[in-house]
Amino acid sequence: MALSRRTLVLAAGCVALALVPPIAALTNQPFYLDLFRRMMIFAIAAVSLDLILGYGGMVSFGHAAYLGIGAYAVGIPAYHGIQNGWLQWGLAIAASALIALVIGAISLRTSGVSFIMITLAFAQMLYYLGISLETYGGDNGMRLAARSRFGGIVDLREPTVFYYVVLAILVLFLALGSRLVESRFGMAVRAAKSNEARARAIGFSPLPYKLTAFVIAGGGGGLAGALLANQTEYLTPDFMHWTRSGEIMFMVILGGMGTLFGPVIGAVALLLLEDVLSALTAHWQIILGPILVLVVLFAKRGLFGLLVGETRDG
């Protein structure tokens, strides 16, 4: 049965991720803790993109912008001595959701290829804005003074604690996401994707639904950005670079778009691939590029579809 196989894959993935810290500790390879935490952070970003890309058909080529906004929402308060994590992360989500609202309100007036180019251009604009923030390091970026503080509840300076915080957020985000796509709201977004005219004909205007989804995805990206700033303890405008947007998009496709869980596998696979290739040669991108082309041409179904033997294209 496909459903049980799917549940099996999900449970196995969850257990595998939860087992990374003890295994890393046993084998004395703290590097893997770092790598997998990074993967999960990008997974959150990729899942949030899948909400609009896979389910809403909105090809946003500027998702890295929210990573940057989230990171700066942690970095800028920290620079001024405010280290309260609730405040920083709340600001990260709120600011990126607000900017997603503005970008979405303008970009969703168009569709198709214009939409792709506009979201890309807006992200590029924010990238240049980041470069011009001289106080916060300009194009060199700046060190994060300290990781976010959460009173006595959790201590992110502890690598394992930070790891499980990220894992918990990822699981929570996935649970929330799967509730969302199955809800009436999710149905409306998917209806707008498959046929906008029909959606209109059965009596609802797709735009508010699409815009709301766009804002939610932006907020998710912002949260991932806040985590990423804590992960690297350094933030630069490069978080918003357009190649980063391309990478997040590729994670979604590689894992399987419109599957919600697929992008997690996509993020793990891409970062693993980059890690392996970059150990092989400094010119690893010359291998990654053609792999990307081949995946798009021949393996559109995604790794998740391969694993669970079904596709759940929203």
Added chain:
Amino acid sequence: MPLMLALVLEQTLNGLQYGVMLFLMAAGLTLIFGIMNLVNLAHGSLYMVGAYLATAFAERTGSFVLGVALALPATLLVGVVVEVIALRTLYERDHLDQVLATFGLILFFNELIAIVWGRAAIFTSVPPFLSGHFRVLPGLPYPTYRAVIILVGAAVAVLLWALVTHTRLGMRIRAGASNRTMIAALGVDIRLLYTLVFGLGAALAGLAGAMAGPLYSVQPGMGESILIQVFVVIVIGGIGSIRGAIVGALVVGMADTLGRAFLKPMLATMISPPAADKAGPALASMSIYLLMAAVLFFRPEGLFPARSRS
């Protein structure tokens, strides 16, 4: 001539020159989109290839003009090879696939160039016979090389217009843009037409890249910063429209150049100079995107939307 006026005129000419570069890129990109319905992110890579090949040929032959002249057919050839090997299969795919696959091509080309020529920027100089200034108006000297770029761009625009409106190939290009299936049914070899159009676009991008060499630094990834501005150009102008590409390129070229030159001093008259020092460059680098947002707010299809395609 008053100094301020001369400065404004000079920057206006610079804006025109940058607009010409953008137009050379935008014309190919918009034709390729209009006819093959292909979003080609790797168009910027062809610009980079043109710049590197022109530099390499100029070194070998010792002549800048010969370098540019050889880079044109060479970039065209690279474009045709890329089209035949990788892009041809993408025409029937959706835009998402095209974006991702051509994104993969960008990674490949940037790395290939880095392997062959290294990651460091290459600087080339303007050839001696073009390196002087000439007087556009009394009291207004202007670099000859930039003026030549403007003239070349204008000539290409006229040639392109003549090609599209007065030749059989142009007729087919226009027919292909309005209804691809129909002209295939009428017996036109559509694959050959696609390859020709792609080659033409590649050659135009290569020309822009070759001429850019002495003005901007030649380095891996140089294609992407201009590519994203070219996107802004064709979104403002209306995707698929050559006329839109011309207008959009001039508008963006002017806005970007004049913004960089004058936003800071203008702001300084309104807010404190230190604040203007910070806000000016930020606002200048964002100006074309704000302009695009404004245009889209009023005209979501761009200024000159191409007639509906089927």
